[in-house]
Amino acid sequence: MTCTEFLAMLDDLIDDAVTPQLRAELQEHLxxxxxxxxxxxxxxKTIQIYRSHELYDMPSGLRERLHAAIMARCKKGC
Ligand SMILES: [Zn+2]
Known part of the structure; x- marks a missing residue:
């Protein structure tokens, strides 16, 4: 698994929406x-902060912004 593949599934992993097999592959990459x-x-942590403030709905675009920041960092760091 590459970092790009991992990051593409990051949301699903956090939401616990991955199969056990995929979870194992993600853990292996980690x-x-x-x-x-x-x-x-x-x-x-970012998502927990939002949830702890009972903002269950993330501000629109937050995930997209997070993703963009992550992908930008990954291009430099991976
Ligand atoms: Zn990686």
């Missing part, structure tokens, strides 16, 4: 990739 591990924990 073990070998610090960049994606940091990205996952950062994104999770």
């Amino acid at each position: 073990h070998g990739c610090d960049h994606c591990e940091v990205t996952l924990s950062t994104t999770r």
